[in-house]
Amino acid sequence: MKTVNIMIVGVGGQGTLLASKVLGKVMLEEGYDVKVSEVHGMSQRGGSVVTYVRFGDKVYSPIVTEGEADYILAFEKAEAARWIKNLKRGGKLIVNTQEIDPMPVIIGSAVYPSDVLAELKAKGVDLDALDALAIAKRAGSAKAVNVVLLARFAKLLDIPEEKWLAALKDTVAPKFLELNEKAFALGYDA
Amino acid sequence: MKKLLIGNEAVSRGLYEGGIELVSSYPGTPSTEITEFLAKYDDIHSEWAPNEKVALEVVFGASLSGVRAACAMKHVGLNVAADPLFTLSYTGVTGGIVVCVADDPAAHSSQNEQDSRHYAIGAKLPMLEPSDSAEAYEFSKSAFELSEKFDTPVLLRMCTRVAHSQSIVDVGERQASERIPYEKNAAKYVMMPANAKKRHVAVEERMKALKEFAENCPYNKAEYADSDIGVITSGTSYEYIKEVFGDTISILKIGMPNPLPDKLIIDFAAKVKKLYVIEELDPIIENHCRTLGLKPIGKEKFSLLGEFSQETVAKAFNFPQKPIVKTDAEVPARPPMMCSGCPHRGIYYTLAKNKITVIGDIGCYTLGAVPPLNAVDSVLCMGASVSGIHGFLHGSPDAQKNKTVAVIGDSTFIHSGVTGLINIAYNGSASTVIILDNSITGMTGHQQNPTTGFNIKGDPAGKVDLESLCRAVGINSVRVVDPYNLKQCDEVIKEELAKDEPSVIISRRPCVLLKHVKTAPPLKVNADKCRSCKRCMGLGCPSISMKNGKATIDETLCVGCGVCGELCAFGAIEERNV
Numbered sequence A: 001m002k003t004v005n006i007m008i009v010g011v012g013g014q015g016t017l018l019a020s021k022v023l024g025k026v027m028l029e030e031g032y033d034v035k036v037s038e039v040h041g042m043s044q045r046g047g048s049v050v051t052y053v054r055f056g057d058k059v060y061s062p063i064v065t066e067g068e069a070d071y072i073l074a075f076e077k078a079e080a081a082r083w084i085k086n087l088k089r090g091g092k093l094i095v096n097t098q099e100i101d102p103m104p105v106i107i108g109s110a111v112y113p114s115d116v117l118a119e120l121k122a123k124g125v126d127l128d129a130l131d132a133l134a135i136a137k138r139a140g141s142a143k144a145v146n147v148v149l150l151a152r153f154a155k156l157l158d159i160p161e162e163k164w165l166a167a168l169k170d171t172v173a174p175k176f177l178e179l180n181e182k183a184f185a186l187g188y189d190a
Numbered sequence B: 001m002k003k004l005l006i007g008n009e010a011v012s013r014g015l016y017e018g019g020i021e022l023v024s025s026y027p028g029t030p031s032t033e034i035t036e037f038l039a040k041y042d043d044i045h046s047e048w049a050p051n052e053k054v055a056l057e058v059v060f061g062a063s064l065s066g067v068r069a070a071c072a073m074k075h076v077g078l079n080v081a082a083d084p085l086f087t088l089s090y091t092g093v094t095g096g097i098v099v100c101v102a103d104d105p106a107a108h109s110s111q112n113e114q115d116s117r118h119y120a121i122g123a124k125l126p127m128l129e130p131s132d133s134a135e136a137y138e139f140s141k142s143a144f145e146l147s148e149k150f151d152t153p154v155l156l157r158m159c160t161r162v163a164h165s166q167s168i169v170d171v172g173e174r175q176a177s178e179r180i181p182y183e184k185n186a187a188k189y190v191m192m193p194a195n196a197k198k199r200h201v202a203v204e205e206r207m208k209a210l211k212e213f214a215e216n217c218p219y220n221k222a223e224y225a226d227s228d229i230g231v232i233t234s235g236t237s238y239e240y241i242k243e244v245f246g247d248t249i250s251i252l253k254i255g256m257p258n259p260l261p262d263k264l265i266i267d268f269a270a271k272v273k274k275l276y277v278i279e280e281l282d283p284i285i286e287n288h289c290r291t292l293g294l295k296p297i298g299k300e301k302f303s304l305l306g307e308f309s310q311e312t313v314a315k316a317f318n319f320p321q322k323p324i325v326k327t328d329a330e331v332p333a334r335p336p337m338m339c340s341g342c343p344h345r346g347i348y349y350t351l352a353k354n355k356i357t358v359i360g361d362i363g364c365y366t367l368g369a370v371p372p373l374n375a376v377d378s379v380l381c382m383g384a385s386v387s388g389i390h391g392f393l394h395g396s397p398d399a400q401k402n403k404t405v406a407v408i409g410d411s412t413f414i415h416s417g418v419t420g421l422i423n424i425a426y427n428g429s430a431s432t433v434i435i436l437d438n439s440i441t442g443m444t445g446h447q448q449n450p451t452t453g454f455n456i457k458g459d460p461a462g463k464v465d466l467e468s469l470c471r472a473v474g475i476n477s478v479r480v481v482d483p484y485n486l487k488q489c490d491e492v493i494k495e496e497l498a499k500d501e502p503s504v505i506i507s508r509r510p511c512v513l514l515k516h517v518k519t520a521p522p523l524k525v526n527a528d529k530c531r532s533c534k535r536c537m538g539l540g541c542p543s544i545s546m547k548n549g550k551a552t553i554d555e556t557l558c559v560g561c562g563v564c565g566e567l568c569a570f571g572a573i574e575e576r577n578v
Helices: A016-029 A077-086 A116-122 A132-139 A142-154 A161-171 A174-189 B007-017 B032-038 B052-064 B075-080 B082-091 B117-123 B133-149 B193-215 B236-245 B262-271 B284-291 B310-316 B344-353 B364-369 B384-395 B410-427 B466-472 B486-498 B563-567
Strands: A004-011 A033-037 A048-056 A069-074 A087-096 A126-130 B002-006 B022-025 B045-048 B069-074 B097-103 B154-159 B165-170 B221-223 B226-234 B249-254 B274-278 B357-359 B404-409 B432-437 B477-481 B503-508 B523-525 B544-547 B550-553 B573-575
Touching: A004 A016, A004 A077, A016 A033, A016 A048, A016 A142, A016 A161, A016 B002, A048 A077, A069 A077, A069 A142, A077 A087, A077 A116, A087 A142, A116 A126, A126 A142, A132 A142, A132 A174, A142 A161, A142 A174, A161 A174, B002 B007, B002 B133, B007 B032, B007 B069, B007 B097, B007 B133, B007 B154, B007 B165, B022 B032, B022 B052, B032 B045, B032 B069, B052 B069, B052 B075, B052 B082, B052 B097, B069 B075, B075 B082, B075 B097, B082 B117, B082 B193, B097 B133, B117 B154, B117 B284, B133 B154, B133 B165, B193 B262, B221 B262, B226 B236, B226 B262, B226 B284, B236 B249, B236 B274, B236 B310, B249 B262, B262 B284, B274 B284, B344 B364, B344 B404, B344 B432, B344 B486, B344 B503, B344 B563, B357 B384, B364 B404, B384 B404, B384 B410, B384 B432, B404 B410, B404 B486, B410 B432, B410 B466, B432 B466, B432 B486, B466 B477, B466 B503, B477 B486, B486 B503, B486 B563, B563 B573
Parallel strands: A004 A069, A069 A087, A087 A126, B022 B045, B022 B069, B069 B097, B097 B154, B226 B249, B226 B274, B357 B404, B404 B432, B432 B503, B477 B503
Antiparallel strands: A004 A048, A033 A048, A033 B165, B002 B165, B221 B249, B523 B550, B523 B573, B544 B550
16 A cells, blocks of 8 residues: 555644544554654744654655645644645645634734635645634533544544544543543544 | 554663663653653663763663663763763773663754764764664664673664654563672773773774674665665665665665774675765765775765755655645744743843843743844853853953843753852852743653652652752852742842842742643733733733734633733733633
């Protein structure tokens, strides 16, 4: 099987690492070779964060470069715009419509690119935009945005829902499991 | 059992199975998790040391006692530990020693992009360099045996992409290592001139033996395929080359970058038409090839800067570029910043407002340098704020002397700030040092340190009393402020700067991200009272922004620290239930 390339992009603190952990676990269980790459440290302090997940028969590089991503899961709109150059021709963008102002926008030295999704759509990007924040809040916590988006992505793959839920159970703390299961269910059927 | 592990966890698993008995480290991205994962094993001793030099010396002592020991540090941490490292090369080991060092090409979380392989060459030590988690595990597991067999510490070089990438590892069981009984051996372990000169002979003999070993060791491997292109490579670059070429070209993968295998390299070069060396950062392998009379293509095509990727390799070999979609929108940069409610913000706001020159240091609080605060004037290395301000004041005109402070965190102060403070007291400068005591080592992800009162396991431990420590080294003026109280910060900073003697201000409030810290409910802006003066925007708080001409507070981010409320001249910032 050809290697599948996924990028999970967002803002430090949005829980991209949890999503990549669950994803990696599922692919390992499915018997694929898997690599996941992330950067810790400075970039987590509210900065732009990116995680790469690759799976297939044999995976070498842990990262995904320009024009290579089969899927981009963007947890935030401007981050989708930042990384769209990494999407493969024919790849799919799943994007949370939430806007989080970066510091240059907050202090007025830059403008938030609010209309970017319309532009990308016009350019032929296969784009699935959803308000994952609203769905996460319905599940019980704004912090569950990551699981909502993961579920939306999970539905696209030919892997039964139970396998995702099992990996989720292995990954999150027991006291947050119910919340995350609810968020997954809402994201899966959204 | 097959597991998906980050490189650092793979290293810790390898060291554990390899029989480690003690780990002592100072945290530093991207090396920190090696020690954190080792601390989860209750059958070995683990600890956070005050700095990397202490850590390596603890490891030396453990080895001398006859057990296997390791430490982990970032590349610049090895600079701190370089003193024991160079002479440990002479003494060699009793129990095996592994020194893990994680480089950070692209400086994701570092102040430079130095290449640790220079240390292996300089200190005459074997170095192993894995390219993914499976190798990180295997190399670490075998490193103690290598160390004991050749009577040498072994350097294990990681880089960000190996340290923080997960790949599949087939983990095994821990092998018990027998303690080697301690025997006094002054000729080997007392490094005074007469003994050191003899040990230098042993070092050179060891390097010769290691060079022989390198020719047939399991760490280096030649993969022969098409003979048109041959690439010598190491570490993560190997993965990028395989990604682009698969099994179609010949590759000599170097897993032991010091000492390099001359014969293996010459034989490989002879079998290929065009020889390349692809390595991140400095041309270590390439320059070695040149000393062997080879003329590889290397740094003329592959940068000295930053990280590589499969794209770097594809471009260099003129593969067609992949089609991409670009946006016409200008995407604003999203730099890291101090969190909402960060206790450092109040101090930096006060310093920036009073136009104080700030000699800064390494930690979360380095972020005081970015807009809108722009409060930091210099950041060099761990501890350099405290030593640096002393020199800066000596060279400055009088007017500058009451306008300069050093700013350093609690963990960094213990790491190497306290020696600078002793110098200030001893050599007499009227320096003002601000210790940002947030009760944790923040930037590396919340590690305990000697000022927190807890050890690596979270158990109660000895606690440095910062006030007493500062007084004990000869600072008579030691004050404590709450950084959420802007008025107090402003007064105390001004008073201490005016004094003609050294002083320390401890800004004390725990990191707002600590689990035990109770935060207040989010605040809100009363739009009727807001006059759009943007004074609150000067804090650079991620919770505050201007919407429709008025300040607004994001309720999902605000932790109710109240600093913005202290600033607002119109009382527009209110509690939500008002």
